[in-house]
Amino acid sequence: MLLRPRPLAVRLSFCLVMLLLAWLMLLLETDGSVYLLIYVVTVMSFALPPIWTLALGGTSLAAAVVLVLLQTGQHGSPGDLAAVIGVSSALFSIGRLITTVRSLRAANQEIATLAVTAERERLARDLHDILGHSLTTITVKAGLARRVLETGNDPERAVTEIGEVEGLARSALSDVRATVSDYREVSLSAELVGAKAALRAADIEAELPQAVDNVRPELQQTFGYVLREAVTNVLRHAQARQVKVRFGRTWLEIEDDGVGGVGAAPDASGNGLRGLAERLAAVGGTLHARQRADGGFLVRAEVKPALEVAS
Incomplete structure (x- = not known):
């Protein structure tokens, strides 16, 4: 855990006091040595931003050069002065290196936090898309099977629907495992087939494309998520009798004649549409x-024209 640095005003005041004391000792003591300035430059190199260190330290070293040249031998020789300047420069470089390392550590912590947040958002979005559609379809098919069994008119269809419910449950479990491992791939053609089956089970007339060849390959996975979410919301909220799906090279439309549709969904401004907007963005x-x-x-x-041009 990184310690929060003191305010700049506090650090600057401390360094100024040290600098003043060093110069007082240097001027008042007859044998005051310029080596005193090394201690002050050391503190400034580790405590102050580079601009302040260069300003204060540079000014002090320049004044020390003048002092030594005017009073040779009293406060040190030119060789001592060269040693002070060399050591001060090395300490300044070390101070900058330590500051850089601290900044990198803070940046790495921020990156790690953002990565965890992004992964949580991905899991939340994917699980919403997967479980929302799968559980809605399972509910619709289970209800259809129940109604068929209650009437007793077509027990074979009831068995078929129950079998499909079992298959959907297994598929949903597999999708959840793949999502957690980030290995799941969504296919627009598969989502089209799933939408047809789900709408048929809900007795909703579906007008769907026969193929997805006219959609750009790199957009089919994203459009698959859009189709899945839109159909799920139609099943949940629309009370629709008819649904139309149309594809273009860079666009997809889902239209229903219900009373609510996606707009009436409780999560219309939440995970559903927000997740789709993030995928499209x-x-x-x-x-x-x-x-x-x-x-x-x-x-x-719809994909922005810029993507079409860039490709």
């Missing part, structure tokens, strides 16, 4: 979410 993109004039909600993820 990392690739130079932006996220827009708004109510449609004729009802429903529209989410649009």
